[in-house]
Amino acid sequence: GEDVEQSLFLSVREGDSSVINCTYTDSSSTYLYWYKQEPGAGLQLLTYIFSNMDMKQDQRLTVLLNKKDKHLSLRIADTQTGDSAIYFCAESTLSGTYKYIFGTGTRLKVLA
Amino acid sequence: GAVVSQHPSRVICKSGTSVKIECRSLDFQATTMFWYRQFPKQSLMLMATSNEGSKATYEQGVEKDKFLINHASLTLSTLTVTSAHPEDSSFYICSARTGGAAGELFFGEGSRLTVL
Numbered sequence: 001g002e003d004v005e006q007s008l009f010l011s012v013r014e015g016d017s018s019v020i021n022c023t024y025t026d027s028s029s030t031y032l033y034w035y036k037q038e039p040g041a042g043l044q045l046l047t048y049i050f051s052n053m054d055m056k057q058d059q060r061l062t063v064l065l066n067k068k069d070k071h072l073s074l075r076i077a078d079t080q081t082g083d084s085a086i087y088f089c090a091e092s093t094l095s096g097t098y099k100y101i102f103g104t105g106t107r108l109k110v111l112a
Numbered sequence: 113g114a115v116v117s118q119h120p121s122r123v124i125c126k127s128g129t130s131v132k133i134e135c136r137s138l139d140f141q142a143t144t145m146f147w148y149r150q151f152p153k154q155s156l157m158l159m160a161t162s163n164e165g166s167k168a169t170y171e172q173g174v175e176k177d178k179f180l181i182n183h184a185s186l187t188l189s190t191l192t193v194t195s196a197h198p199e200d201s202s203f204y205i206c207s208a209r210t211g212g213a214a215g216e217l218f219f220g221e222g223s224r225l226t227v228l
Contacts (some may be wrong), residue, residue, distance in 0.1 A: 042219040
């Protein structure tokens with residue numbers, strides 16, 4: 001079945017760049033997403049990339065997709081303490097009920 | 113962006129009672145909504161897909177009679193935890209998908225259920 005994996009923790013210093021990685025197994029994934037979850041809250045969509053794209057940039061966020069290796073990454077430039085949260089990658093396809101499969105989540109801690 | 117509202121955000125109930133959680137899409141119509149359960153420090157586990165006007169599709173291992181889902185309108189889905197037990201205590205999150213092939217998924221704020 002589908003599987004999405006992420007490293008559990010990442011710690012960076014304020015002002016540095018953060019890179020959060022994700023691997024997935026479903027080759028039919030059409031869209032790949034990054035969500036942010038702050039403590040006790042729901043998920044906030046940060047950005048998404050269509051599977052025929054290699055890169056997408058949105059202000060401080062850069063998403064890289066290596067479809068051959070089924071590897072997705074999220075780079076946050078100039079990381080701030082407010083970026084501390086759990087980041088989930090997710091995949092979905094255009095078929096069926098558009099079910100989303102979420103990764104295990106990466107807890108990002110930004111040190112002042 | 114689109115807004116999805118969940119209510120209540122926190123609920124405490126006694127064992128054996130039933131609890132209803134509402135999920136509303138405030139500024140768009142959602143033919144499909146999803147219900148997730150999140151255990152502490154873990155990812156989201158998809159429980160079921162709620163389809164407007166038809167029965168929900170449950171994921172393997174999720175008890176249909178335990179977690180009743182009703183999607184009565186294009187803007188409202190409800191999850192009822194029946195005969196709740198302490199092991200049902202969790203963070204429940206709903207999401208709603210905007211329409212079209214490139215539809216986006218927006219999440220509610222989550223509902224923390226504590227069963228005593």
